[in-house]
Amino acid sequence: MKPAGVDVIVPCYNYGRYLRRCVASVLRETRIPIRVLIIDDASSDGSAAQAREIAAEDDRVEVVAHRVNQGHIATFNEGLGWVRADYLLLLSADDLVAPGALARAVGLMESHPDVAFVHGRAIRFSHEDELDPLPESADADGAAILRGVDFIGDLCARPVNPVETATVVVRSSIQKRIGGYRPHLLHTGDLEMWLRCAAHGSVGVIGAVQGYVRLHANNMRDRYKGPADYQQRYEAFVDFFDHNSAVVADAPQLKRRVLRALARQMVGDASNALDNGRRYAWMIARAREIWPGVRWTRSYWRLALKGIVALLLARGRWKGAPKPADTGPTP
Template sequence: MENTVQSVDRRIRVKPRAVPEPPATVTVVVPCYNYANFLPQAVHSCLAQEEVEVDVIIVDDASTDSSLSVAKGLAATNPNVSVLSHERNKGMVATFNDGAKIATGEFLVRLDADDLLTPGSLARATQLAGAYPSVGLVYGHPIHFSTESLPEARSQASAWTIWPGQDWLRDRCRSAQNVITSPEALMRRSVVERIGYQAPLRHTPDMELWFRISAFADVAYIHGADQAWHRDHPNSMSAKEVDGCLDLGERYEVFETLFGGLAGQIPGAEELLRDARTALVNEALYTAGLELDRGLPDPALFAAYRAFAKDVDPEIEGSALWETLSRRINNPAPAAGANVLPLLRRVRGRIRTNRNWRKWHRNGVF
């Protein structure tokens, strides 16, 4: 599938600039399941956006609380709000897709009913997308919060970075990590219609869609401003406990789905998939090593990490990394203080994690 707009030929970082065009149109799809208490705040954060024309589609996924009546009340008082309701619960993928398929805006945003857009978010994102027609995905920094009041958000964009989409995707494959939460992302609807909507993945449909967009369109990041508030609370999807091995499996499914579909047609797709598998295998074995450092508190989890690595890459069993881990199984972590190597490994891991977090906070990638 060819990109019909000329892509940037390299990563560039530029100062934001105004684009003298009519206000962009944005459709915000708000999937909702039992979030009646949060829904009005989410919708109002969309309707308060300035310098853009916004319409909101609330998709109620057969909520058992008062979400549907709240949604209908919001639609009754604002002509830019419409409601689509499911008679039975279809899950988060179908809920977003059903709304996205009837969107009319030039741009598309998915905003979960417990999240909010920051003031000026859509104007900043559409300004960038208007300046670079090859960009299919724009994102920025999200604020995670769990307090009653909203944290202060930065509103001044200091720079834009634009990547050739496949360069951005290559980096994501090499780390096998996602860098986008969700509410801070804006998509060009024509690109989504061309490549398809969310795939039926349990926990990672957003991640796969971001990566699929990047296979066929450029990606951009807004520096300096906060683009959304992401609410952390016990009932949110992001708060659900997912053990490390399950998370690896979910990300593995992202790349298999991605390159088993349209993205498998792009140049170098096999190498990108191989890079992602290698990153996941290395992460699994590294994490298994940390379990050994901790004295193997959960032997089943340790075995699961090793089994995952072997399933993804059967040839890993003869590698130096595998052999090193095998030797350590017969020589578990010594008593506290007897050996500093486990401590050093944990310290190095924390340093790497903190470094990646700082890079992501500044630049949207690591």
């Protein structure tokens, strides 16, 4: 019987300077079968030529080079269509796989056929010398299996993405059943994907370091902040529940939970913005749209009182008091 392997998709757009180290971190794994597909999305920095050089050196590597840029979601989905192995990893060309990570993930999922995907610890770094050589992570660091509904419930209670894509190995049969990434979720497609996978199986959590995430000036995650980040997270959860309620226990209650949590989070961020002299009214307005009941929470009324005081100070109603920076209209 052929041993279970991992197909690794490496989308690349102008990350040629990182590509060789990224692919090398994958090919280091020799205990299980590995295939790599580099998809260059019409880079202008010579990434395609770099990819072809890497493929010429190792027959486990294949290359697709787009003549016209298709965007990251279309590129991800193209890669998913290429997969033949039992398991898959989508790895950005600027990130790295930790030594032993793929074998650990496969071992866990082979032992637990109900697990839809596995993720683990990630280390963030900025410079190559921080990881030279890549630290080894002991196989005995432990693992846990979380019911899919519990994973979904945890994300609904705290609606931020706790999973680094560089650490995620997905069972290919689950991926093919649930389909690809949503085209409109440019920033939170991975968050919605983890929710969708968890709706169809358990989640494995590995205690070892499974990936290394590079921080640099062109990180895609930095393009979505403030209103765009909140909107994308809101759309990810709404899209998930709109399409998967039939297979998620207590879906209506979980959807209400996440909308409440998002609204409360926005009120908390609005309070911090007010304290630091930044505009915050948009957060209050959006929080009320997401969950109208937020206006009856203590945090909302504390913020409203702070806003009134700030407005009075700004207008000089309290003589002798220092004037804060412009904070925008009160909630």
